[in-house]
Amino acid sequence: MSNTPPSSLQLILDRRHDTAAARIAAWGKVMSASGRVEVAEADADGFEGRFLARTLGEVRVMQVASKRFRFERSPKMAANMVRDHLLVNVVEAGRIEGRIAERAIRAEAGALVLSRMATPMDVVLDGVSWLALIIPKDILDRHMIWRRSLDGRVFAPGSAPALLLAAHMRALLALPDPVPPAETELVARSSLALLSTSLGAAPRTGPASNVDGPDVAQLVRRFIFEHLRDPELDVAMICARFSLSRSSLYRLMGERSDIAGLIRDLRLRGAKRDILSGHFADRPIEEIGRRWGLSDERSFRRAFVRAFGQSPSHLRRSVRAGVPLALQSSLGVEDELERWFTGL
Structure with missing residues (x-):
């Protein structure tokens, strides 16, 4: 990772460093918070990518470029998103x-594309450079009615929306870093106001129906993250901690949320990061699983294979053979993005 300012993340993958497999794996890790990356064999050798992201209060702005790849967010992954976001x-x-949701799309240079993280997606990005403005849906719902x-x-x-929002995103990327806290509030307000106006969305004239929900939901998300390593963490523990019924918890987090699946996936990701980091090379695999609340070794190994297509032991052998620089660089980016997307 390059020496970027505190509010920025940067990852550059090119053919001068690492193998094609390492570059593709690193790209997949960075994108893993929102979907799955697939690079065709014919495109693998030439695959490169560049990723720059800045956090500005409640919004994040990105500038991303890559060679050809497929990006998929399955219906199951969309349903299990712990926190929905609008991606502009x-x-x-x-x-x-x-395809995004039920709509076939084709976007050329200059076009504006809207999507949500809780919406299935299956698209091919062909030599694309793009700008992105990302806003948590619960924040958006306080300011406008989403259709x-x-x-x-x-x-x-x-079109006016495409030109206005592109200019706004470039301006956000050009702001000096770090941005003072008072100005990050201005960034969020101006982004929400411009978005609502550009999309012709109806402004919210009264309080959102779940105005208190986002704050409680964020506390729940934080509780999950802080207790991931506790093997007792489950839906019952969360309900007891926040005095919620199961139905209230699921309504708070989204009717389609699979909270048990979310806990399992986050634990598996934590174990995978531990193995990739190389910091636990002398620890038994089952001990790494226990660090993340995965106390049954056989279940841990089976779930790991289902999630990542290889056993934790196989991944460790690959790491011992030498973790590529690109994959090392992507670890911190993936971790920070995952925490931001979950509202922490």
């Missing part, structure tokens, strides 16, 4: 084509 993408170069018809909506190149 402006294509600077290349093309995005595929389902906006999911997967593409605004044509040269």
Whole structure:
């Protein structure tokens, strides 16, 4: 990772460093908080990517570029998102084509594409450079009424929404770093106001129906993260801690949320990061599982294979053979993005 300012993350993958497999694995890790990356064999050798992200209060702005790859967010992954986000993408170069929600899309350079993390997606990004503005959906809901018809909506190149929001994102990336706290509030307010105006969305004139929900939901998410290593962490523990019924908890976190699945996936990711880091090379695999509340060794190994396509022992052997620089660089980016996307 390069020496970037505190509010920024940067990852650059090119053919001068590491193997194609390492570059693709690193790219997959960075994208893993929101979906799955697939690079065709014919495109693997030439695959490169560049990722820059800045956190500005309640919003995040990104500038991303890569060679051709497929990005998929399955219905199951979309349903299990712990916190929904709106993604506002402006294509600077290349093309995005595929499906978002139930809509077939094709976005050329200059187009604006809207999507949500709780929406299934299957697209091919072909030599694309794009800008992204990402806003938590619970924050968005306090300011405007989101219409389902906006999911997967593409605004044509040269349209007012595409031009205005692209200019806004470039301005956010150009701000000096770090941005003073008082100014980050201005960034969030201006982003929400411009977004609402550009999309023609109805402003919220009264309180959102779940106005207290986001705050409690964030406390629940934080509780889950802080207790991931406790093998007793489950839905019953969360309900007891916050005096919630199961139905109230699921309503708070999203009716379609699989909280038990979320806990399992976060634990598996933590164990995978431990193995990739090389810091636990002298620890038995089962001990790494126990560190993350996965106390049954056989269940841990089976779940790991299902999640990552290889056993923890196989991954460790690969690490011992030498973790590529690209994969090392992506670890911190993935961890920070995951925490931001979950509202921590």
